Amino acid sequence: MTVGQAFDLVFGPDAPVRLVAWDGSTGGSPDGLVMRMTNPDALNHFLTGGSELGLARAYLLGDLVIDGIDEADPYDVLRLVSDGLPMRRQSVREAAELAQFVAHHRPRTPRLPREETPSQLHRMARGLRHARGRDAAAISHHYDVSNTFYERVLGPSMTYTCACFPTEGASLEEAQAYKYDLVAQKLGLQPGMRLLDVGCGWGGMVRHAVKHYGVTAIGVTLSREQASWAQAAIAADGIADRAQVRHGDYRDVTERGFDAISSIGLTEHIGVRNYPSYFRFLRERLRDEGRLLNHCITRPDNRHDGLPSRGFINRYVFPDGELTGSGHIVRVMEDEGFEVRHHENLREHYARTCAAWNANLSKHWDECVELAGLGTARVWGLYLAGSRLGFERNGIQLHQVLASRTSTEGRSGFPLRPRVEPSEAGQTGRTGQTRGDGRDGQADA
Known part of the structure; x- marks a missing residue:
């Protein structure tokens, strides 16, 4: 299964986004907002971080390029994604195919943008949550x-x-x-x-x-x-x-x-x-x-x-x-x-x-x-x-x-x-x- 085919299984071929993957595959509507996955790391971000955190990581690192986005005010893009990308309900067969797709791409620990703070567990080194030093x-x-x-x-x-x-x-x-x-x-x-x-x-x-x-x-x-x-x-x-x-x-x-x-x-x-x-x-x-x-x-x-x-x-x-x-x-x-x-x-x-x-x-x-x-x-x-x-x-x-x-x-x-x-x-x-x-x-x- 290609990345584009997986996208269509999750969001549908009529989704208002045109996904263009590094493997040459595409998904979504041909007339939709173009999002380009420039390398396998982009997919890995979504597999390991989910839609919200994965999109942010891929975008900040340049692994996901969104055509025409206003970097200072991406409101229109966020509204489109919020309104127009509900996940489809998959059949048993489709769910099994998606599971095989994920297993094939072997999710791994992602490379993180330097702007991202450590996880809650790693923040423990600065003290318990809302201790004075950690608050500071x-x-x-x-x-x-x-x-x-x-x-x-x-x-x-x-x-x-x-x-x-x-x-x-x-x-x-x-x-x-x-x-x-x-x-x-x-x-x-x-x-x-x-x-x-x-x-x-x-x-x-x-x-x-x-x-x-x-x-x-x-x-x-x-x-x-x-x-x-x-x-x-x-x-x-x-x-x-x-x-x-x-x-x-x-x-x-x-x-x-x-x-x-x-x-x-x-x-x-x-x-x-x-x-x-x-x-x-x-x-x-x-x-x-x-x-x-x-x-x-x-x-x-x-x-x-x-x-x-x-x-x-x-x-x-x-x-x-x-x-x-x-x-x-x-x-x-x-x-x-x-x-x-x-x-x-x-x-x-x-x-x-x-x-x-x-x-x-x-x-x-x-x-x-x-x-x-x-x-x-x-x-x-x-x-x-x-x-x-x-x-x-x-x-x-x-x-x-x-x-x-x-x-x-x-x-x-x-x-x-x-x-x-x-x-x-x-x-x-x-x-x-x-x-x-x-x-x-x-x-x-």
């Missing part, structure tokens, strides 16, 4: 690529979390600033308050809250590159007396009595089993009537935790990352003494955010390749486009959960009917400069 290594793998690379992909806001688009025509920068205002409004930030931002990234929330809401803020990140960039930005903004970003573990924060805590995109990294201790720690850092805003990617159900160990995201993007449903997060928060006051899903907004990041990557493709290497740039193209598709199809979601450390007397600190939405696209509640002060607002987030 996982964060460094993803975030300590190059600050310049992130500037090109994320844009001037340097914000690597879901934006919130106030209107259909809002730009990415407007949406990121609006997201920070939304978080600030939900937290009820006022001049003189103390804010803790855990997993603060490049300090966007810290800087925004200090400049526009008059608070004093501390941010914490495990990425040395992020902390260095954020401290320089804080100094340039002239707010070093009220803002700081620390390089370290959030568990090293000793201060207490904060008025508000924001956790924007950190929960995905801490491990589902660590949720109780995580939310307990954050509650202990708040004063009575203080508020917590937890913003993180979630699953669309509460029946599954974690990420597939053999999946693309786990091996190339977020080593040791774990997701669960928003209901599980709410339950743990409540079990640890928080009173949940508001819960919102921004799934469609994250799809738009990923599309905007893909567009930035495409615009700066040559520079991004020079900065991070072709393999890493390709990983980012796949990752962002695949994430966009996942958010669009409700395969993953993004939830903000707002809660308070309600006092023993039952005082939550919330008014009877609180406003949680900025009334004018990022100006309500600000104490400093607004969009109307003559600046373009791009450095605000």
Whole structure:
């Protein structure tokens, strides 16, 4: 049996893909998207890694060439593969033929792209999952690529979390600033308050809250590159007396009595089993009537935790990352003494955010390749486009959960009917400069 014949048995001769194999055989529709297996290693990747991981490995190594693919934004290809390549149900005879085909090609340990992280078993050398040293290594793998690379992909806001688009025509920068205002409004930030931002990234929330809401803020990140960039930005903004970003573990924060805590995109990294201790720690850092805003990617159900160990995201993007449903997060928060006051899903907004990041990557493709290497740039193209598709199809979601450390007397600190939405696209509640002060607002987030 040829490779092309095996393809037709698995996906059908009318599949919207034209497979051209190194042995000269073909499969799928003659008018379909052309995928070329340039050598036997391409087949071996699929036999050993499955469809998702195998496709990524073969593509990144050049063993699979896809005609006309946009390396910076392969969304159309991923959507076509997702929609148009369902596996056929084989007869007993066909299944036996496929088994003989696999045995003939003798699957062997594949050659791996250098961008792929070790398996879960090999990561044990760095400690148990979510031990401090292993967490630091996982964060460094993803975030300590190059600050310049992130500037090109994320844009001037340097914000690597879901934006919130106030209107259909809002730009990415407007949406990121609006997201920070939304978080600030939900937290009820006022001049003189103390804010803790855990997993603060490049300090966007810290800087925004200090400049526009008059608070004093501390941010914490495990990425040395992020902390260095954020401290320089804080100094340039002239707010070093009220803002700081620390390089370290959030568990090293000793201060207490904060008025508000924001956790924007950190929960995905801490491990589902660590949720109780995580939310307990954050509650202990708040004063009575203080508020917590937890913003993180979630699953669309509460029946599954974690990420597939053999999946693309786990091996190339977020080593040791774990997701669960928003209901599980709410339950743990409540079990640890928080009173949940508001819960919102921004799934469609994250799809738009990923599309905007893909567009930035495409615009700066040559520079991004020079900065991070072709393999890493390709990983980012796949990752962002695949994430966009996942958010669009409700395969993953993004939830903000707002809660308070309600006092023993039952005082939550919330008014009877609180406003949680900025009334004018990022100006309500600000104490400093607004969009109307003559600046373009791009450095605000």
